[in-house]
Amino acid sequence: MSILVYTESENGTFKKAAFEVASYAKAVADQMGTSVTAVAVNVNDTSELGKYGVDKVLNVSNDGLAKFNAKSYASVLSQAAKQEGSKVVVLSQSADSKYLAPLLSVSLDAGYASNVVAAPTSTSPFTVKRTAFTNKAFNFTTIDTDIKIVGVSNNSFGLVENSASASSEDFSPEITSSGVTVESVDKVTDKVTIADAEIVVSAGRGLKGPENWGMVEELADVLGAATACSKPVSDLGWRPHSEHVGQTGKPVASNLYIAIGISGAIQHLAGINASKVKVVINTDPEAPFFKAADYGVVGDAFEVVPQLIEKLKAFKAANA
Amino acid sequence: MKILVCISHVPDTTSKINFTDGDTKFDTNGVQFVINPNDEFGLTRAMWFKEKQGASVDVVNVGGPETEPTLRKALAIGADTAIRVNAEAKDGYQVAKELAKVVKDGGYDLVIAGRESIDYNGAMVPGMLAEMVDANFVTNCISLEVDGTNAKAVREIDGGKESVSTTLPLVIGGQKGLVEESDLRIPNMRGIMMARKKPLNVVEPNGASTETGTVKFEKPAPKGEVTLVAPDNLDELVNLLHNEAKVI
Numbered sequence: 108m109s110i111l112v113y114t115e116s117e118n119g120t121f122k123k124a125a126f127e128v129a130s131y132a133k134a135v136a137d138q139m140g141t142s143v144t145a146v147a148v149n150v151n152d153t154s155e156l157g158k159y160g161v162d163k164v165l166n167v168s169n170d171g172l173a174k175f176n177a178k179s180y181a182s183v184l185s186q187a188a189k190q191e192g193s194k195v196v197v198l199s200q201s202a203d204s205k206y207l208a209p210l211l212s213v214s215l216d217a218g219y220a221s222n223v224v225a226a227p228t229s230t231s232p233f234t235v236k237r238t239a240f241t242n243k244a245f246n247f248t249t250i251d252t253d254i255k256i257v258g259v260s261n262n263s264f265g266l267v268e269n270s271a272s273a274s275s276e277d278f279s280p281e282i283t284s285s286g287v288t289v290e291s292v293d294k295v296t297d298k299v300t301i302a303d304a305e306i307v308v309s310a311g312r313g314l315k316g317p318e319n320w321g322m323v324e325e326l327a328d329v330l331g332a333a334t335a336c337s338k339p340v341s342d343l344g345w346r347p348h349s350e351h352v353g354q355t356g357k358p359v360a361s362n363l364y365i366a367i368g369i370s371g372a373i374q375h376l377a378g379i380n381a382s383k384v385k386v387v388i389n390t391d392p393e394a395p396f397f398k399a400a401d402y403g404v405v406g407d408a409f410e411v412v413p414q415l416i417e418k419l420k421a422f423k424a425a426n427a
Numbered sequence: 428m429k430i431l432v433c434i435s436h437v438p439d440t441t442s443k444i445n446f447t448d449g450d451t452k453f454d455t456n457g458v459q460f461v462i463n464p465n466d467e468f469g470l471t472r473a474m475w476f477k478e479k480q481g482a483s484v485d486v487v488n489v490g491g492p493e494t495e496p497t498l499r500k501a502l503a504i505g506a507d508t509a510i511r512v513n514a515e516a517k518d519g520y521q522v523a524k525e526l527a528k529v530v531k532d533g534g535y536d537l538v539i540a541g542r543e544s545i546d547y548n549g550a551m552v553p554g555m556l557a558e559m560v561d562a563n564f565v566t567n568c569i570s571l572e573v574d575g576t577n578a579k580a581v582r583e584i585d586g587g588k589e590s591v592s593t594t595l596p597l598v599i600g601g602q603k604g605l606v607e608e609s610d611l612r613i614p615n616m617r618g619i620m621m622a623r624k625k626p627l628n629v630v631e632p633n634g635a636s637t638e639t640g641t642v643k644f645e646k647p648a649p650k651g652e653v654t655l656v657a658p659d660n661l662d663e664l665v666n667l668l669h670n671e672a673k674v675i
């Protein structure tokens with residue numbers, strides 16, 4: 108009966124999203140008067156999960172799962188849900204979890220709601236609030252099946268600490284073979300990703316050319332932020348496609364989003380609106396971004412950004 | 428190779444989003460509908476397969492008669508045949524179930540759908556469909572090559588990308604990268620004329636049920652005024668971000 112939560116990891120340690128979905132699962136468990144069981148794959152130390160409300164951890168360690176594989180991972184979760192008799196399965200909206208969730212949904216005959224941003228508003232009927240129309244609206248959705256899958260948007264629910272301790276047991280599911288083989292992974296490991304970042308520094312066509320991105324990267328560095336860009340910037344090849352954010356690019360839901368030389372077209376704003384605090388730096392006071400931002404500087408990025416970097420360095424030094 | 432491209436009929440990205448019927452339905456009044464951008468990248472890649480490797484390309488939509496102009500546009504871009512499953516699209520599961528029947532009946536080798544639609548952003552249909560028809564599945568797909576029954580694809584992951592190998596039958600959740608923006612085709616007069624003569628087959632649904640339901644929609648609370656900071660007073664910006672917004 109317990110709430111099952113998939114706590115994602117990388118290289119043996121939990122991702123931050125794992126603690127957020129655990130916090131969410133705990134909230135659902137409290138509403139439904141049950142406990143939380145987490146599934147952890149190849150994680151060295153799972154004790155930290157207790158802090159976020161997990162009662163029991165199913166520890167899977169298997170070399171066949173060394174690389175993420177949607178089909179095999181979905182099968183592991185499906186077997187765990189069946190063993191525990193779980194009626195609710197919670198997972199994040201990372202690229203990997205979004206990949207496996209629809210497969211899991213079919214194998215468990217479970218209705219799935221993606222992009223969920225708040226604890227269920229009701230557990231009977233089971234109703235969740237999700238974003239739709241790329242953040243231009245919310246959609247209250249019921250999940251009508253016996254088993255329910257909830258995909259929680261990253262950075263929407265937050266971390267909720269709990270002074271529980273999690274017990275741990277080994278779980279050895281059957282590993283199903285998958286028809287998709289990962290040949291190689293090309294991943295930047297020294298930089299925070301847009302999906303995980305608390306702060307995102309993004310720049311647009313206002314920066315005139317790729318040679319001017321040094322200051323954007325430096326600002327991101329000072330803030331420990333990920334870098335992003337508007338669509339034309341990636342279309343022009345100034346920056347890689349993986350940095351393109353917006354309605355047709357990656358969604359951003361950071362705590363702070365800094366937009367430099369970005370006009371604030373509706374397609375851009377749709378994708379980044381879930382960010383909590385938005386700052387715009389733009390020479391044009393009429394740029395639509397000023398209507399969507401919390402803080403704005405009307406000014407030339409080439410003057411403002413270098414100064415901001417200095418101010419932030421001084422701030423960091425003073426608060427270190 | 429038989430290719431099926433799933434086409435979602437979605438509001439243009441500039442559309443104002445409003446609701447009717449006590450906030451339970453999307454208000455289509457004055458809204459322009461287009462091919463879902465992620466699907467358009469997939470359709471264009473399918474045309475490449477057709478032209479360079481020899482393939483048939485059918486397009487399919489689950490929806491009412493109002494979606495036919497969107498299917499005609501896909502025909503004008505170059506698809507051979509369009510199929511409309513005559514049912515209102517209600518949730519990802521129901522749509523996937525209807526599509527599964529089309530895929531099985533048509534014996535398709537490759538199904539190209541979009542990573543997600545820009546209206547409900549569910550990111551459900553391609554994966555559910557793959558599982559229902561027992562095909563391999565790659566989503567967030569930014570590159571796809573097919574050689575006989577073998578396929579190589581690149582998938583975008585958080586912070587990078589991943590190259591995978593797999594085999595047909597295959598379902599793809601595609602996005603920009605499958606082809607570039609500059610490869611997209613605007614239908615020309617000849618394409619539009621030809622599209623009128625191409626078959627658009629309406630098939631009746633198998634009556635798949637839903638697993639989820641919409642209670643209501645809500646628009647985000649209106650945004651407060653922006654706080655402007657002078658460019659020569661950036662200490663104030665740092666101060667506001669630290670003490671007021673508490674984000675640094």
Ligand SMILES: Cc1cc2nc3c(=O)[nH]c(=O)nc-3n(C[C@H](O)[C@H](O)[C@H](O)COP(=O)(O)OP(=O)(O)OC[C@H]3O[C@@H](n4cnc5c(N)ncnc54)[C@H](O)[C@@H]3O)c2cc1C
Pocket residue numbers: 310311312313314336337338339340351352353354355356367368369370371372373374375378388389390391394406407408409440464
């Ligand atoms: C179907 C569709 C989907 C789309 N999807 C996306 C999407 O996902 N993401 C996205 O970003 N866009 C998307 N777009 C494009 C979008 O409509 C805009 O064209 C784009 O966001 C504009 O990018 P920009 O703000 O970088 O450039 P511009 O609109 O050219 O704006 C540049 C800004 O920089 C400012 N500026 C110039 N010089 C300086 C300076 N020295 N200092 C400070 N500011 C300066 C200017 O005042 C201007 O406001 C989409 C469009 C369509 C049609």
